[in-house]
Amino acid sequence: MIVEMHPYIGLIEAIKQRRAARSFKSDRIPEAILQEILELAVQAPSGFNLQPWRFILVKEQQNKEKLQACAFNQRQVGEAPVVLICCGDRSVKQMENITSVIQLGEENGIMTPSYANYLRSNIPEFFTNHPSFETMEAWTNRHTMIAVTYMMIVAKSFGVDSCPMEGFDSQQVKQAFQIPESVDICCILALGYASEPLKEYGGRFPVNQVCFQESYNQPFPLTS
Numbered sequence: 001m002i003v004e005m006h007p008y009i010g011l012i013e014a015i016k017q018r019r020a021a022r023s024f025k026s027d028r029i030p031e032a033i034l035q036e037i038l039e040l041a042v043q044a045p046s047g048f049n050l051q052p053w054r055f056i057l058v059k060e061q062q063n064k065e066k067l068q069a070c071a072f073n074q075r076q077v078g079e080a081p082v083v084l085i086c087c088g089d090r091s092v093k094q095m096e097n098i099t100s101v102i103q104l105g106e107e108n109g110i111m112t113p114s115y116a117n118y119l120r121s122n123i124p125e126f127f128t129n130h131p132s133f134e135t136m137e138a139w140t141n142r143h144t145m146i147a148v149t150y151m152m153i154v155a156k157s158f159g160v161d162s163c164p165m166e167g168f169d170s171q172q173v174k175q176a177f178q179i180p181e182s183v184d185i186c187c188i189l190a191l192g193y194a195s196e197p198l199k200e201y202g203g204r205f206p207v208n209q210v211c212f213q214e215s216y217n218q219p220f221p222l223t224s
């Protein structure tokens, strides 16, 4: 169930105010808010609704320190009340998970026999040919990071700060947290309440520098 929690910051303000926090207070995130952040994060879209994201919530201090040691000793990993190891499971392309997705669709009243058959035949074909990605790791990252993005924005809307991190040794984290070979680590995400003023906004390149029109490098006119 998704409940509305107050006070919250609206979507646009949450996007504008979010900064990567580099230090956290020890204050815990209320369980109801943490639960809500997770519930909303998993509303993210995914190809064929396969939902490859997997999250390990690390809260115990000794485990956070273990993770910090795998993350170039980044301060926020040891300080934040909750640190998530955000993973993507490559094995979701297996028929077992496809069947679960079909069942989920049936439970939600949207699955027809013909769509179920389409999924059973097209998903394996898609992963055999993989026309839109080169490696399965690119595919798992593509999806998990959408859920992580939802998480950061939803967290901010509840006043919870975050820091996404790629500064970690993947093999070390896998070993320390018993993550199977078939699972990729996409990022680490610290969640909590920033202990220092958030770092200054570093700016973004203007839209007309990163958007093109009709073909790559063809200027995107904002006005026409």
Ligand SMILES: Cc1cc2nc3c(=O)[nH]c(=O)nc-3n(C[C@H](O)[C@H](O)[C@H](O)COP(=O)(O)O)c2cc1C
Pocket (backbone or CB within 6 Å): 018, 019, 020, 021, 022, 074, 163, 164, 165, 166, 167, 168, 187, 199, 201, 202
């Ligand atoms: C995938 C990803 C990996 C990142 N890795 C780290 C990291 O390891 N350590 C860190 O302090 N910040 C990390 N950041 C935060 C960025 O430095 C930060 O988002 C960027 O400088 C823009 O600042 P802002 O998010 O505060 O606007 C990462 C951000 C992303 C999206």
